[in-house]
Amino acid sequence: MSSSQFQAANEQRRRLHHEADVVVVGAGIFGCAIAFALAKQGRSVLLLERSLKEPDRIVGELLQPGGVSALEKLGLAHTLEGIDAIPVHGYEVIYYGKEVEIPYPSNAGVTGRVGSNEYTNEKGGRPEGRAFHHGRFITQLRKACASQPNITIVETEVVDTITSTHNPQVLGVKSRTTDPSTGEKKDDCYFGQLTVIADGYASRFRKQYIGKQPIVKSKFYALELIDCPLPAPYHGTVILGDASPVLLYQIGTHETRALIDIPENLPSASVANGGVRGHIRNVILPSLPLQVQPCFEAAIQDGKIPRSMPNSFLPPTTQMEKGVVVLGDAMNMRHPLTGGGMTVAFNDVVLLAEMLAPEKIPDLGDTKAIQKVMKEFHWKRKGLSSIINILAMALYSLFAANDRQLKALQKGCFQYFQRGGNCVDGPVGLLAGIIRQPFVLFYHFFAVAFLSIWIVMQETMGSLLGFWKFPLAVEESVLVFWKACVVIFPFIFSEMRA
CATH class of the missing domain: 1.20.920 (Histone Acetyltransferase; Chain A)
Structure with a gap:
């Protein structure tokens, strides 16, 4: 059987029989990347996502240079093109009005001080990060997956895993798929030798397979500033003062994201003081650089409480279940202050794909081999x-x-x-x-x-x-x-x- 015939047979197997080598739950940052990486190795992949509409979220908007490097290694660097992504050259820290610039170090400088490292910039000069609208980037990642002949993307809501009656091994997932002709949801099943769950920070499977729950002590409230003059263009700005930190970074030609950290039970954000909006107007606004204040004030004129996301901490866990692994934000999270989440995710994919390569693990149904790999992965990723x-x-x-x-x-x-x-x-x-x-x-x-x-x-x-x-x-x-x-x-x- 030729390669094209083999791919066609696998495609039919995925479409008609809902069977693949790997079932990936969640077509977000981690899910798309791992699906793409495994498909490039010749694995047959089913990528399941509840909604394939472009996400409109305030997470995953800044990719550090180490994440850009990992994206290049995965063959996904092109997903940063055509989305109005903004280069990021480092950070600007403002402490009670005093400013200090902390640019990303040149490769030669870093190597000379701390030995060899895994990041190389073939173009020379300093490494760069990228900032962008999260939804646009996700759309590009999904397009990359859709172009892979070994991947079938299905819009379906995964509700549970399927476990063998003979031994405690996950065989796939149960889902509910909307019938386009009637609009009704129907029960569905998808099967794979390995199930990868990457359903994000609000994972419905975390409690079942991880046991740990995220610790949340504050939230980021988000504003979108239009044509805002930043203190240091192409740098993420961190503003420190009497209040919790405020982050500013440009995510498009005209758009700048402002993230305001508000801890739980903060007195200045109490109902008596006008709630979250009162805190933002009375405490945060006066603490910002003068050139930022007009755009910031314009962004809060709509009278609405800004969108928010929990700032979560979830330590990593060794994956020892049979037939299933939980990865990405579903398994490990940290405060988004440093914008490291996507960098961790893409580097995890680079490492895991290498460890699951067909020449090392020919059969993904070999649960003992997978468990051994996941134990090694747990410690290797910590670098x-x-x-x-x-x-x-x-x-x-x-x-x-x-x-x-x-x-x-x-x-x-x-x-x-x-x-x-x-x-x-x-x-x-x-x-x-x-x-x-x-x-x-x-x-x-x-x-x-x-x-x-x-x-x-x-x-x-x-x-x-x-x-x-x-x-x-x-x-x-x-x-x-x-x-x-x-x-x-x-x-x-x-x-x-x-």
Whole structure:
């Protein structure tokens, strides 16, 4: 049988009998990427999605350079074209009105300091990220999947998995598909040797197969600013002050996304103070750069509460079920402050596709082999995922500082960035998914902690004449160091668990 005949037979098998090598649940970031990667290897793939309309969501709008690199490795770099994607060259941090630019490091600079890394930019110069409308990018990914002869995309709502009666092994999924002639939903089934569940942050299967539930302490409320002059064009802007952080990044020629972090039970966002809109108008608006304020104020004139998304933390879990794996945001999430979610997802796909290659795993129905691969995958992915997970959560703790010690660490972090050189290249290289050495994160975090302690000592004692305040300075320094440990070690420990 020729290759074209084999593909045609598999297509018929998928269309008529609903059978494939792999069933992927969710045609989002992870689902599309893993479906495309496995199909390129010759696997037959069914890609199931509840709605194939272009999504209109405020998540997944910034792709770090490490994610762009992974997209290139997958053969999906073209999905960034034709969607009015904006280059991202780094970050601008504004701390109580003071600004510091933290550009992505040049490849040569990063390599010289931390050894070899997996990111290369063949064009030379500094690496770039991309920012865009999430829905447009998803549409491009789905088009790429639709062009693959080994993929069949089906619009159907997956409601449950199908488990063998002979042993606890997942054989596929149950779904409900709308009959276009009647508009009624009918029960359906799809079968595969391996079922990949990638149904996002609100996964309906997480409780069944993971057990862990996301921790949510705040929400991002989103505005779309039109023709907004940013303090540093082509840079993500982080605004720090008395309120929780605000993010600004351009997602189109005329559109800029503003994300306002609002913790739970925030007094300034209470009903008595006008709720979320009251907080945004009374607290956030005055704290923004002057050139941003007119566009921001225009965006809140409609009187509506802005759309929101939960800022979730979900530590990763080893996948040991038979016939099914849960991946993407359904398995692991971190605070979106650093925009690392898609970078983790695409790099996970690169790694997993390599580990599931036909020459290594000829039969995806070999559950023991799949379980072994998933156990190895859990630990191998941590070279990147643990860095982005820990960094996102630790930085959020500092940037949303709500006590004296966290404020001291926040100030120390900003002054660390002001020093430039490796004090910028190291942290932003980690954030960008370029540096993949967890020790580098540990080093820079505690360098910030010790700088914060030095600042506390200076401010507490004032001068040599204030030497009598030395015991007080030591006490406060110990508290700052303890707070730094309290911030980072729980997230380190969460990455060390299976």
